[in-house]
Amino acid sequence: MQPLNRQTAQISEQRPVKVIQFGEGNFLRGFVDWMIDILNEKTDFNGAVEIIQPLDKGIYKLINGQDGLYHVVLEGIQDGKTTQETRLISCVQNAMSPYADYEGYLKLAENPDLEFIISNTTEAGISFDAADASPDTTSSSFPGKLTALLYRRFQYFNGDSDKALTIIPCELIEKNGEALRTTILQFAQHWNLPEAFSNWIEADTIFCNTLVDRIVPGFPKDTIQDIQQEIDFEDNLVVKAEPFHLWVIEAPESVQAAFPTNKAGLQVKFAQDLTPYRTRKVRILNGAHTALVPVAYLQGLRTVREAVEDETSGTFIKDAIYQEIIPTLDLSTEELNQFAKDVIERFQNPFIHHELITIALNSVAKYKVRVLPSVLEYQQRTGQLPQRLLKSLAALILFYKGEYNGQQIPLNDTPEVLEFFQAAWQKESVEETVKMALASEDFWGQDLNQINGLTALVTAEAVALQGAENVQANTN
Template sequence: MKPLNRQTAGITVQRPVKVLQYGEGNFLRGFVDWMIDVLNEKTDFNGAVDVVQPRDRHRTTIKALKQQDGLFHVLLNGIKGGKPTQEKRLISCIASALNPYDDYAAYLKRGENPDLQFIFSNTTEAGIAYDENDKSARTISTSFPGKLTALLYHRFQHFKGAPDKGLTVIPTELIEKNGEALKHIVLQYASTWNLPEDFSSWVNDSIIFCNTLVDRIVPGYPQETIKEVQEELGYEDQLVVTAEPYHLLVIEAPASVKKALPTEEAGLQVKFVSDLTPYRTSKVRILNGAHTTLVPVAYLHGLRTVREAVEDEHTGKFIREAISEEIIPTLDLPKEELEQFANDVIERFQNPFIRHELIAIALNAVSKYKVRVLPSVLEYHKRTGKLPERLLHSLAALILFYKGEWAGKNILLNDAPEVLSFFRETWLQHDAPEVVEAVLSNTNLWDTDLTKIEGLTALVTEQVKHLQQSEHTVTSN
C-alpha cells in the first residue's frame, strides 16, 4: 500500500497561505480544513493553511502531517435525505505544520506573510484563557492567546502598523462570545507586556475578532476499522478523520468577512449574521435540549442508544412532538428555519455510523436539564400560560432516573457528589410525591423554586407515578 504524500497522490498545486490555524486535532481537520478544501474546489478562494500546534506536549499529528505533506482524508458517514451515505475527500489545503516550541522564530515569521487573511483556532474551551506566567512576546507563551498576541505584534512591527495588514480571527472554541473573549485577552497581554499603544489601537481597528457557533460531530480516527479504510483509500493514511455530513458554522462578522469567505458559492452551511444569539439559543434548546429531554425517557423505556430511541415508535414520537410543539414555539428564528434544523437534528440522531450511548449523554444530566431544557419550559409557560407536558415528563423521568435503580437494575449515575447525595438521601427518606416536592423546590439545582409555578408540581408528580406503574413492564436491553 502506498504512503500518502503529494507525490504519490499526484498533488502539484501550490496555493498562497491565507489561513493560520491554531490546532491540529480532528475537529479542525474535519471541519475547517474540510471547508477550506471545498472552497478551493468550488470557488476562487485559492488559499492554503499553515497549521500551528498550540500546546507544548508530545504530539504525533504535526509529525504525521509533515510526513504526509499535509494530506489526509475526511470520511463523511451519516444520513442524507433519509438514506445512509458515505463520502470521502482528500484534503490538500494544508501547506505546512509547525510546532512553535521547536522553532519560535519560524512561528513568528508566519506573521510576515502578506497573503495571510484568516486565523482559525480550536484549543478546547480552556484554551482561551489568560496565563500570568506568559511574560513577554520575545519568549513563547504557554497560552494560545499569548502566542497569538506575540504573532500579531510581530506582524504589526513587520508591516509598520499598516491597516490593510489586519486579519480576521475566527475561533471555534465552544465558549460564549469566543471572539470577544479572545480579543479581551490579547489586549490584556498587550497591556501587561507594555507593548506600544499603537499596537493596541491596530488590534482594535484592523483585527476582526468574530464570535462563532460551530456544529459537527467529528468522531475522528477510525481506529477499529482503519485497515479496511486504508485498503479502500489505497493509501497508508495515518490521519483519517471521520465526521458526520451535517455541518454548521455561524459567524458574527461584518460584510467584508462574508465577501472574503465565499462559502455560499461553495454550498457550505455557513451563516454570516450580526447577532448569533438566537442561533446559539436554537442549538442549545433543539439539539442539546432534545438530547437531554430524550435520555431519561428512553432509558426508562428500556432503550440504550440515541438511534434506538429515535427509531422507537413511542420515544421517537415523543421527542419529535417535544421539539415541534414545545421547544420550537419558544424560539424567535423563522419557523421554517427552525423546523429544518429540527429535521436535521432527528436525522443526525439516526446516524447508523455513530453509536451514542444514552448513559454517556446522561453525564451531569441535572445541570444539563437546567441549561438546555428548563429555559424552554419557562418560556413556553410564559408565552402560552400552559405547561409543556412532554418536557415535564422528561423531568419526571429524570427524577426517577436519579433514584439510581430501575426495573431491578442499577443505573450508573455520573454527576457531582452533592447532586448524587441529595437524590440518594431524598429517595431513601421519602415517597414519590415528597421526592418531587424536594427536587422541584431545590434552588441549588435549578436556581429557582419550581414549585412556585402553578400546577407544575402536580403534573410532575402525576408523571412520576405513571412511570412507576409502568416500571415492571420494562425489559432492559
C-alpha cells in the first residue's frame, strides 16, 4: 500500500489559491472542499484552498504530510437505493498554523487571486475577545485572526474595492455572516484601525449568511482498513459523509457567478433570504427527529433507522411530516416534498448508527424550538390540532418520567427540567401531571393549557401510552 501524496497519486496540476479556509475539521473537508473539488472538475472555477488551523493544536502537519490529498467516502441511500462513492480530493494546496508562522499567515492576504474566506470554527467561534490586543500578534479568536488578515489585505492593496473578499461562514448560528461582520468591526474599533478600513469592510466586503446541511461522521475508524485496501493508499485523513448535501447562501448574483455551483450539479441554493430554508430544516429534519424520539423510544426502539423502518413509528413520523409539518411551511410543495423524501432516506441510512437517546438531549428545549412552532402554525392555519405532533408531546412528558415498562430511561437535561418532571410525576394522576407540564411558560413560552382542546388531546394520548405500558408490563 502506497503513502498518499501528489507524487504517488500522480497529481501535478497547480491551481491559484482562491479560497482561504478557517478550519481543518471533517465537516469542511467533507462538505466545502468536496464541493470545490467538483467545481474544479466540472466548471472553470480553477481554484485551490489554503487551510488555516484556527487553534494552536490541530492536524495541519498531517494534511501537509499528504500534500493536501485525502478521500471522501459517501455512504447512504439515494432514490431508495444504497449508494457508496469514494472521491480523491485534490483542491487543498496547503495547510498552515498562524501560531507557527504568523507573518506567513498574514502574507496570504497579499495574494491577488484570493476571492473567498470560508470558515467553520464551531458555534462559539464567532465571538469578540478583548484579550486579542493587536493585529500584530496572533489572536486567540477566529474573528481576531480574520480581522488582522483583512487589514493586511486592505493595506497591501491600498483599499482597492476590487480586492475586497467574499466571506462565507458555515458556523451554525443564525445570520452567521452578519454576526461575523459585526465582530470584525468591533475588532477594528478595539484596535483603533483607520476608519477607511471599517468603511472597506462595510461597503466592499461581502458577508454571506448561510445554512449548511450534511451529516459528516468523519474518520471511519471501524472500516478504515477496508477503505485503504480499496483505494490502495495509506490515507489517514479519510472523511466519511452522507450523500445528501445542502448549502443555502444569501448573496448577491456576483457571488454565484464567481462560485458557479449551479454548473456542477451541486445542491447549493443562492437566495435573497434563507429564512424559509432554515425554517424548513428546523421543522422537517430537526422537528421530525425530536417528534420521533419519545414515541419510538417508548415503543422499545433505539435507533433512528429502526424507528423509521418500523411500521408503527415509521408511519407515525411520515404522516407527521407530510400531513402536519409541511402544511405549515411556505416553500413550494414540490420543494418541501423532495426535502421530506430526502430526510426519510437520511434517517434510513444503514451506514450511520444514530441512537435515539443521543437526540433526546435537552428534548424539552428542542420541542419548543423545533416542533411547537408547527403545532401552533397548524392550529392557526387549519383551526384544528395536529394529533401526531401532540402525541409526541404526550410521549415526551411520559419519557421524562424517567422509567417506562420497567426500564430506566437515561434522561439528559438541565437540573431544572429534571427536577420539574420529578415533581410533576408525584401528582396523583396522569391528567394532573400533563396539565402541570403544559402550564410551564418556562418550557413553552406560554401556558399551552390555554389552547382550546390541546390539554384534552395530550392527556388522552398520555393515558393511552401509559395504558400501553401497563399492557406490556402485564404481558412480560
